[in-house]
Amino acid sequence: MGWAMQKPKDEQARPLNEMAVRQIGKKLRESFDEVVNEPVPDRFAALLDELEKSEGEQDKDR
Amino acid sequence: MTARADFKADLLGAIPNLRAFALSLSGASDRADDLVQETLVKAWHKQASFQPGTNIKAWLFTILRNEFYSQMRKKGREVSDAEGTLTEAMAIHPDQMGKLDLADMQRALQMLPDDQREAIILIGASGMSYEEAAKVCGCATGTVKSRVSRARARLAAILDVDDAAEYGPDAVATHVMAKTA
Numbered sequence: 001m002g003w004a005m006q007k008p009k010d011e012q013a014r015p016l017n018e019m020a021v022r023q024i025g026k027k028l029r030e031s032f033d034e035v036v037n038e039p040v041p042d043r044f045a046a047l048l049d050e051l052e053k054s055e056g057e058q059d060k061d062r
Numbered sequence: 063m064t065a066r067a068d069f070k071a072d073l074l075g076a077i078p079n080l081r082a083f084a085l086s087l088s089g090a091s092d093r094a095d096d097l098v099q100e101t102l103v104k105a106w107h108k109q110a111s112f113q114p115g116t117n118i119k120a121w122l123f124t125i126l127r128n129e130f131y132s133q134m135r136k137k138g139r140e141v142s143d144a145e146g147t148l149t150e151a152m153a154i155h156p157d158q159m160g161k162l163d164l165a166d167m168q169r170a171l172q173m174l175p176d177d178q179r180e181a182i183i184l185i186g187a188s189g190m191s192y193e194e195a196a197k198v199c200g201c202a203t204g205t206v207k208s209r210v211s212r213a214r215a216r217l218a219a220i221l222d223v224d225d226a227a228e229y230g231p232d233a234v235a236t237h238v239m240a241k242t243a
Contacts, residue, residue, distance in 0.1 A: 020218045025186050027221075031167040032187035035082035044077050047099060048070055051106045055066070 069109055072118045073102055079188065083123055086183040087130050089172040097133070101126040120194045127180060127198055170220045174213055181209035182217065 080101060084094035104125050105112075112121055171179055177199075184195035185206065196203045217223075 016215055016218050020223045021214060023223050024214055024217050024221070027164070027167050028182065028187040029189070031164040032082045032086060032183070034164055035085050036078040038078070038081070040074075040077050040081070041095065043095075044098065044102065045074065047102055048073060048106075051103065052066070052070055055106075 065114065066109075068114070069112070073105060073122070076119055076122050077102075079119060080122055080126055083183065083188060084126060084130070086168070086171055086187060087127070087180065089168055097126060097130055100129050100133075104129065117194065120190070120198055123184070123188075123190075123198045124200075131176070166221065170217055173220055174216055178209045178213035178216065181206050182213035185210045186214070 077098065080098045081094060084097040084101075085091055088094050088097060101122060105122055108125070112118065171183065174182070180199055181195065184190045184198060185192065190198070192203045192206050195206045199206060
């Protein structure tokens with residue numbers, strides 16, 4: 001114990017090395033893309049159909 | 063196709079990106095999909111304010127972002143950690159192989175102050191340009207840039223990747239494999 005705890009507190013003051021920036025960027029994109037690539041839940045297409053339908057009915061009333 | 067059908071198709075096409083943005087912002091998947099739903103309803107009724115041919119993704123991200131903050135304000139929930147007080151107590155440590163789980167990234171994002179979180183998500187995760195991100199956040203391009211670099215520094219500290227030595231296992235393994243190949 002001890003050694004690992006002695007990292008400088010003011011980590012933000014240190015410039016990041018290029019590898020750290022790249023690693024963070026890669027992980028950020030991966031975690032974002034993971035959701036982007038998920039199948040879209042049906043509720044959203046149903047919602048848009050519903051919105052379209054209700055607007056169509058309003059048009060007819062005019 | 064009518065303008066409305068085009069608009070509907072554009073909204074449908076944007077849903078995967080909206081879901082990813084909502085999850086990164088809120089950190090909770092049930093909440094994220096509710097946010098997307100609200101965004102779609104708002105966008106539908108604001109259709110007149112969208113100029114066809116302009117960037118619909120940025121337009122929708124702006125609506126979602128504003129909806130997110132207005133919900134947070136209504137709930138009176140203080141989620142931002144502007145002072146970074148929680149950051150140290152909650153530091154995330156990658157497993158012994160130096161691998162960073164994707165869920166770790168989601169948790170780490172939630173430890174950032176709001177302004178830094180949205181900046182790094184837009185630039186680093188969704189791949190927007192600084193100009194687009196500045197429009198979404200309603201601030202200057204330079205402001206986005208400085209928020210992104212502060213967010214990177216803080217993420218590096220939270221995720222413990224601010225030191226080349228942290229790459230140890232992966233970097234060594236790659237090196238060894240390259241040598242023996």
